[in-house]
Amino acid sequence: MGRARGLSVRLKLTLSYAGFLLVPVFLLLAAAWLFLLRQFPLDKLIPAPADFWRSLDPHNFGPLAFGSSAILVMAFLLVFGLVGGWILAGRMLAPLARITAATRTAAEGSLSHRIEMEGRRDEFRELADSFDAMLARLEAHDAEQQRFAANASHELRTPLAITQTLLDVARNDPTRDGGELDERLRAVNGRAIELTEALLLLSRADQRSFVRECVDLSLLAEEATETLLPLAEKRGVAVETSGVSAFTSGSHPLLLQLTMNLLQNAIVHNLPESGTAQITTAVEPESVVLTVENTGARLSPQIVTTLTEPFQRGTERVRGGHAGVGLGLAIVKSIVRAHDGTLSLSPREDGGLTVTVRMPVVQRSV
Known part of the structure; x- marks a missing residue:
C-alpha cells in the first residue's frame, strides 16, 4: 500500500533540537519581562524595523535595546539550533543509514553481506549485531534449502529413471518375464511413495501445522x-x-x-x-x-x-x-x-x- 512521503527523521530531529534550544531561552526572556520589565508596555519593548539597529546603540540602552537584543539572540539560536541539529542528527543516524543499506542489499538477494558495526555497544550496535545474526541464519537456511532441493530432485529422479529403464527394456524384449518386471516396478514405486510421504511429513513438521x-x-x-x-x-x-x-x-x-x-x-x-x-x-x-x-x-x-x-x-x-x-x-x-x-x-x-x-x-x- 503506497503512502505519501513525510518529513525525514533527520529533519524532524533537527526541528526538535532547535525547538528545545529556543524554548528555555523564550522562557528566560518571559521571566525577565515578568519580573523586571513588566511596567513597560510591549510596544516599548519591540522596536519598529526602522529603529531596530539604532536601539542597539549602547548609549541609548533601554527597553527597546532589550527587545532588539532578545530578537537577535532568538534568531541566532534558531540558526545555530537548525545547523547544529542537522549535523548532530546526521551523525546520530549514520549507523541507521548503514543498517538500511544492508537491509536493501539483503532484500535484493545478497545474504552474505554483514554490517559489522564497530564501536561500543549501544542500541544501534545491538540492532546491527542482531541483524547480522539474522542474516547468518537466513544464509545458512537458504543454503540448506538449496541442498535439500538438489538432493530431493536427485532422489525423486532416481526411481523415475529406474521405472523408465525397466519399461524400455520390457518394450524392447517381449519375451521378458512380466512377473519379474511387475515385482521390480512395485518395489520402485513403493520407494517413490515412501519418499514422497517422508517429504510431506517433513514439510508438515516444519510448518507446525498440528494440534498440541x-x-x-x-x-x-x-x-x-x-x-x-x-x-x-x-x-x-x-x-x-x-x-x-x-x-x-x-x-x-x-x-x-x-x-x-x-x-x-x-x-x-x-x-x-x-x-x-x-x-x-x-x-x-x-x-x-x-x-x-x-x-x-x-x-x-x-x-x-x-x-x-x-x-x-x-x-x-x-x-x-x-x-x-x-x-x-x-x-x-x-x-x-x-x-x-x-x-x-x-x-x-x-x-x-x-x-x-x-x-x-x-x-x-x-
Missing part, C-alpha cells in the same frame, strides 16, 4: 517397540524399553513418528548379530528426555554431525538394503524443532549411536 495435546513419551516408546518388534527379531536385535512417564505437549502422531524413526534406525543400523537397542524416558526439572541407544559400527564425530541432514544416510551404517530414503533423522530433527525441543547425537565408544531428545515438560491435567 498432552503426550506421554513412555507410552510412545512402548508402542514403537511393539510395532517394530518383528523387524528387531528378524535382524537379531534385542530391544529394551525402560523409564518413567514423561509428559510433554505436542502432536501425538508426529511424536510417535519421531520415536518410530529413532528406534527403526537403531534396529537397522546395528551389529550383524546379537545387537541391542535401548529406548528410555526420563524427567528433568524443566524437560522430558527420550534416549535411544544402539550398538553398531564405530562412528566418527564428523559423520555423526551430518546424520540429521536430509538424504545423508551415513554409508558406514547402512547394510542389507535398509538404507531407507535418507530422511529419518531429518524428520526427527524437524519434529523436535517444531516442538521447541533439542536433539543431540553422540557416538558410543564401543560403536553405535546415542540419540537424546529433550522437550519441555508439562504437568498432566487431572
Whole structure:
C-alpha cells in the first residue's frame, strides 16, 4: 500500500533540537519581562524595523535595546539550533543509514553481506549485531534449502529413471518375464511413495501445522517397540524399553513418528548379530528426555554431525538394503524443532549411536 512521503527523521530531529534550544531561552526572556520589565508596555519593548539597529546603540540602552537584543539572540539560536541539529542528527543516524543499506542489499538477494558495526555497544550496535545474526541464519537456511532441493530432485529422479529403464527394456524384449518386471516396478514405486510421504511429513513438521495435546513419551516408546518388534527379531536385535512417564505437549502422531524413526534406525543400523537397542524416558526439572541407544559400527564425530541432514544416510551404517530414503533423522530433527525441543547425537565408544531428545515438560491435567 503506497503512502505519501513525510518529513525525514533527520529533519524532524533537527526541528526538535532547535525547538528545545529556543524554548528555555523564550522562557528566560518571559521571566525577565515578568519580573523586571513588566511596567513597560510591549510596544516599548519591540522596536519598529526602522529603529531596530539604532536601539542597539549602547548609549541609548533601554527597553527597546532589550527587545532588539532578545530578537537577535532568538534568531541566532534558531540558526545555530537548525545547523547544529542537522549535523548532530546526521551523525546520530549514520549507523541507521548503514543498517538500511544492508537491509536493501539483503532484500535484493545478497545474504552474505554483514554490517559489522564497530564501536561500543549501544542500541544501534545491538540492532546491527542482531541483524547480522539474522542474516547468518537466513544464509545458512537458504543454503540448506538449496541442498535439500538438489538432493530431493536427485532422489525423486532416481526411481523415475529406474521405472523408465525397466519399461524400455520390457518394450524392447517381449519375451521378458512380466512377473519379474511387475515385482521390480512395485518395489520402485513403493520407494517413490515412501519418499514422497517422508517429504510431506517433513514439510508438515516444519510448518507446525498440528494440534498440541498432552503426550506421554513412555507410552510412545512402548508402542514403537511393539510395532517394530518383528523387524528387531528378524535382524537379531534385542530391544529394551525402560523409564518413567514423561509428559510433554505436542502432536501425538508426529511424536510417535519421531520415536518410530529413532528406534527403526537403531534396529537397522546395528551389529550383524546379537545387537541391542535401548529406548528410555526420563524427567528433568524443566524437560522430558527420550534416549535411544544402539550398538553398531564405530562412528566418527564428523559423520555423526551430518546424520540429521536430509538424504545423508551415513554409508558406514547402512547394510542389507535398509538404507531407507535418507530422511529419518531429518524428520526427527524437524519434529523436535517444531516442538521447541533439542536433539543431540553422540557416538558410543564401543560403536553405535546415542540419540537424546529433550522437550519441555508439562504437568498432566487431572
